[in-house]
Amino acid sequence: MNAMTIGKLAAAGRVGVETVRFYQRRGLLVEPERNGGVRRYDETDVSRLRFIRAAQAGGFTLAEIGELLALDATEDRARARELANKRIAEIDERIAALQSARKSLRRLADECAEGGDGRCPIIEAFEPS
Amino acid sequence: MNAMTIGKLAAAGRVGVETVRFYQRRGLLVEPERNGGVRRYDETDVSRLRFIRAAQAGGFTLAEIGELLALDATEDRARARELANKRIAEIDERIAALQSARKSLRRLADECAEGGDGRCPIIEAFEPS
DNA sequence: CTTGACTCCGTACTATGCTACGGAACCTAT
């Protein structure tokens, strides 16, 4: 078997050991079997850990990720769909906000680029447009 | 003059009074003149406050926003451009991450939608694809 | 069988961005 220690798991998920322990306390990672005091993890733990990081990158909070993980063990497809759709809507909003900010920044950079003197009107670059 | 109290300013910026005070402590909003103990704000303060919220929506931290605001008072166009471009790159990354997460979620919702039994493979939906 | 790396555990601390509390002062309308 390819059992690994917490250090290996953390490395595989590119997080710190303390972070793994933290996720365990939060119930995101299950406390694994021990081999004489020392925890032993396997590939499914790596998957879970990677899932957590991927979901986080998608803007899920740890609490939401916990719900998703719990959901993954059930057959409540309706709830899973509901959560997914809710999050998609939130993601769309967030993307829109970022694109708006990007536009303001682009404007700022462009206006500041074309020589000229005086200062860049940074606040105006973000004015509701 | 259209001087307003902290409560009006907060309302105009859709934030709480405590938040305005917090921003003042952080140096994001300047301590305004007093009219016998009570602070009086004007339209420029509203602009600044709105700017802070807009920049925040674009993912800037309060520290970065402080730098932008400070920059707005200088003529350091190069630095302004640099900051803007750096942030644009970050925003693009963030948008890409969100779009990737969105795709996974879409897949999840779709797969869970089409009848079938058993559970939705949530973790697999986020597997490095 | 000892050394050094790793693990365990609880607890404490950090950073970010607010949010709340509570008593005093002040402002406004009646």
Add this chain to the structure above:
DNA sequence: ATAGGTTCCGTAGCATAGTACGGAGTCAAG
């Protein structure tokens, strides 16, 4: 002039997501 709503101020607390500490236990190599 007095009641009620704001404002002022420092300080304290909260949520999120970790990060650090330190002493004890364990494990594998030499």
